[in-house]
Amino acid sequence: MNNLVEIFCDVDDFCHFFIPQWTQFCLDKGYRLHRRQGHMYPSEIMTILILFHMSHYHDFKNFYLENMWKYHHNAFPTLLSFIRIGPSVWVPLCSYLTKLKRKSSY
Numbered sequence: 001m002n003n004l005v006e007i008f009c010d011v012d013d014f015c016h017f018f019i020p021q022w023t024q025f026c027l028d029k030g031y032r033l034h035r036r037q038g039h040m041y042p043s044e045i046m047t048i049l050i051l052f053h054m055s056h057y058h059d060f061k062n063f064y065l066e067n068m069w070k071y072h073h074n075a076f077p078t079l080l081s082f083i084r085i086g087p088s089v090w091v092p093l094c095s096y097l098t099k100l101k102r103k104s105s106y
Contacts, residue, residue: 012043
């Protein structure tokens with residue numbers, strides 16, 4: 001999966017399936033959790049992280065400014081000038097990569 005569109009579509013399909021089931025099983029601490037939708041969808045953030053790890057860049061800031069911001073600004077219309085990746089995307093990302101690992105081992 002070297003194509004940006006292929007990666008995003010696969011990640012987005014996974015997120016549409018995984019995230020509702022995952023949030024259903026998340027534990028709360030007895031009070032109402034406020035889950036605000038950010039400017040970018042989790043599938044967009046996950047795609048950017050996957051592309052970073054597939055690239056030759058050693059740090060995320062240079063990758064983001066020199067590659068994503070310069071060349072892929074049109075592909076991600078809500079691309080921020082500085083991205084803040086919260087912990088909310090790590091569980092879906094790890095699950096997605098585990099799914100890919102299982103699929104490639106067959």
